[in-house]
Amino acid sequence: MKVPYSWLSEFIEIDGIGPEAIVDRLSICSVEATLSKFDANIDGVVFGKVVQVKKLEKGLCCRVQVGEHTFISVYTADKTVKEGNGVFVALPNAKVNGMCITKRSFEDCVSEGMLLSAKELNLENQSEGVIKIEEDIPIGADVYTLLGFGEPIIEVEVTPNRGDLLSVRGLAREIAALFKLRKKDLKEESFEDFGYLDIKIFDKDCYRYSGCLIENVKIKESPLWLRKKLWQVGAKPINNVVDITNYILFRDGQPLHAFDLDKIAGGIRVRKAETGEKIVTLMGTEIELSPENLLIADDEKPLAIAGVIGGLDSSVTFNTKNLLLEAAYFDPYRIRKSSKLVSISTESSYRFERNIDIENLKKYQSNAAKLILELCSGTLKAVKDVYAKPYTPKEVFLSFEKLGKYAGKSIETDKIMDSLKHLEIPSQINQEGILATIPSHRAFDMSLDVDLIEEVLRLEDYNTLEEEALEVKARYINFRKLEEKVRNYLVSNGLIETISFSFEDEELYKTLKLQLPMLYLLNPLSKSQSLMRSSLIPSLIRTCIYNINQGIKSTAIFEIGKVYTQEGEKQKVGILLTGYKKLYPEKTYDAYDLLSYVQGILCILGKSFKTTSILPNFIHPYVGVSFDGGYAGQLHPEISKELKLGKVYVAEIDIQDRELTTHSIYKIISKYPPVIRDLSLVVEKNLPLDKLIYYINNRINEVLEDMKVFSIYTDPERLGEGKKSVSLRLVFRSKNKSLSDEEVNQLVEDLLIYLGEKVGAKLR
Secondary structure: OEEEHHHHHHOEOOOOOOHHHHHHHHHHHOOEEEEEEEOOOEEEEEEEEEEEEEEOOOOEEEEEEEEOOEEEEEEEOOOOOOOOOEEEEEEEEEEEOOEEOOOEEEOOEEEOOEEOEOOOOOOOOOOOOEOEEOOOOOOOOEHHHHOOOOEEEEEEEOOOOOHHHOOHHHHHHHHHHHHOOOEOOOOOOOOOOEOOOOEEEOOOOEEEEEEEEEEOOOOOOOOHHHHHHHHHOOOOOOOHHHHHHHHHHHHHOOOEEEEEHHHOOOOEEEEEOOOOOEEEEOOOOEEEOOOOOEEEEOOOOEEEEOOOEEEOOOOOOOOOOOEEEEEEEEOHHHHHHHHHHHOOOOHHHHHHOOOOOOOOHHHHHHHHHHHHHHHOOOEEEEEEEEEOOOOOOOEEEEEHHHHHHHHOOOOOHHHHHHHHHHOOOOEEEOOOEEEEEOOHHHOOOOOOHHHHHHHHHHHHOHHHOOOOOOOOOOOOOOOOEHHHHHHHHHHHOOOEEOOOOOEEOHHHHHHOOOOOOOOEOOOOOOHHHOEEOOOOHHHHHHHHHHHHHOOOOOEEEEEEEEEEEOOEEEEEEEEEEEOEEEOOOOEEOOHHHHHHHHHHHHHHHOOOOOEEOOOOOOEEEEEEEEEOOEEEEEEOHHHHHHOOOOOEEEEEEEOOOOEOOOOOOOOOOOOOOOEEEEEEEEEEOOOOHHHHHHHHHHHHOOOEEEEEEEEEEOOHHHHOOOEEEEEEEEEEOOOOOOOOHHHHHHHHHHHHHHHHHHHOOEEO
8 A cells, every 4th residue: 555655744743754764663563664756757847727729620729828928839639628727738848757848740730848648647557638627726837846746655565454554544543653653633523314315234244334415516527636645545536526435545444435326226225146146347347246245236236346346337427416425344254255256356345355444434434525515515415324233342451471471571551551542542551461442443453462462562662672592392303204204205206285175076076986975064065065085086186177277287296185984084195197297308297107106105104015906997997006005097098088188197095194113124135046037928808907916916925026017918810809918027036045947937837827717817
């Protein structure tokens, strides 16, 4: 938020405190603040008055008075310029943000200067026509001074809990507390309710709604002082009524909205939107609403998305005669959600989301109403305030003992009370401590005694507190938990960890042909979060699909989390790989990459790679393996096609929730030579390889050191229909003796008989 330095003097006696000192103190004790300037690079620009207008084919040739007895001719394409308009004129040889103004001919007009728009003066990004002034300003007055260029601007980055600083009034209060400055006594009064206004609140998230009915207003351009204030804070002037509502928003922090009363059918109704209901916003876009959106409506239609943006149909225009001025307080969380749903963020929603001052709402509305009566010549006809959920101040007690422990020293009671008084926090003192009543402007961020401690210490200035070494008792932390070891291993190999909800829906489980989880929630937040997951794979696939929809085609992710069964919780790690492992030289993820990660995890777990014969249905039957504690492989092509994915490789492994042993476990390397045998087995084509490997391991595990599949061959003519040949290399080695060829041959012969019985394998 931008705050002109001079505007602060409206609320506090700021003489003697420079903007640099304010920014430094705010950054140390309050919020991050920076200093800039409201400025433009102009020279030779003065205030002038149009005394004669000559219409040309494409524009106007204006005679403009720029001095007591000085007149120049100026061409403009803005055909709305009239005699008597005050204008900002760049004189011959003037400099305007890099432009040098020279005498030029346009149509039948020799233009000696230039009438300036807000865009040309860097006041607005876009503007229509030149700036026109209706006030009495001395002819020839310097525009640089008139517009307040050179003004220091304090810009603050307000944290979400400090909505009280999103106004000049609020920031002035904070600065007064930091520097112990005197506040000015402002005479502000609230209009009492009178007359008739039909206002009804049908939603609990509207705590307060106040309306002012003002008739016979004259909508026109705002006076220069008001436009200048808005330009300084980065806002664009619209018309006098809208500008006043924005002025009060920046000055007092209260969002306001003005409706054209003649466009309202019946009374004001604060309600939730109906499903599919639509509104055309002030930006001209049509928005489809949902019940999560809170609405300001009449008896027939929506008028505004409450707390976010007004509707175009009921907006104030230069033809408006009668107004309804709205001030309200809405639940911050509801406005945040509503704003996100329609993807619209405004100055109003930004403040409503961070809490506004509900107790002073009517006073700030009255400030706006008085300005409208003054600048728009209207008549106040009715005021009605519906305070549906009055603010109940919370009382917080802070003991002197606790404050002393946090501060590391004793702070004088008078200083504490003075700090809280400057922050406008009513407090009482007794022998034990301080009882503070939290005001409405700080209701969002103060609820505990430590919040009071923070206020006292930051105003005391953290730099005045003595440094003290922090004493923490040393304790042994075992960082060798399995989960942490597995996480570090996968991250070091370039995988990214994801965290997903433990809740799932049926759809993806059915697609994967997984048995539906047996545990479900009785009262789920939504239908898509009703089941307690029994596998991590659906969560990883959902993340993969989201990445692809966002244009991210390559994904290497893992998740360590719990799954739920009727037997209890289980900790598992899931892995998903798809797309490119690296682009140059080009390499895509394959089953061997997945298998290497699986073997690395099994090594960390202290488990051997023992295959089993059970493989999930969603794994490719020929590119998958199951083992003791998990499985790994390519997602079945039919499922990948249905989910519109490419080749996807997944794995899921059980992790035992225990500490790793502090002793390393060593495996004896045999000193005896190996004996190698290559076997080519003819088996059924649909026989999974992991099943074949499982039976081989199961038969000769004690002396089988290694086994690799190096070829798979199919040829119906040579092998027979429905058959395949699998070639394996078996490495035999004993830890106790040298194996003879006869012993290994006997082992192989026994193995072939066993495989023939189990899977019908024959030696090729």
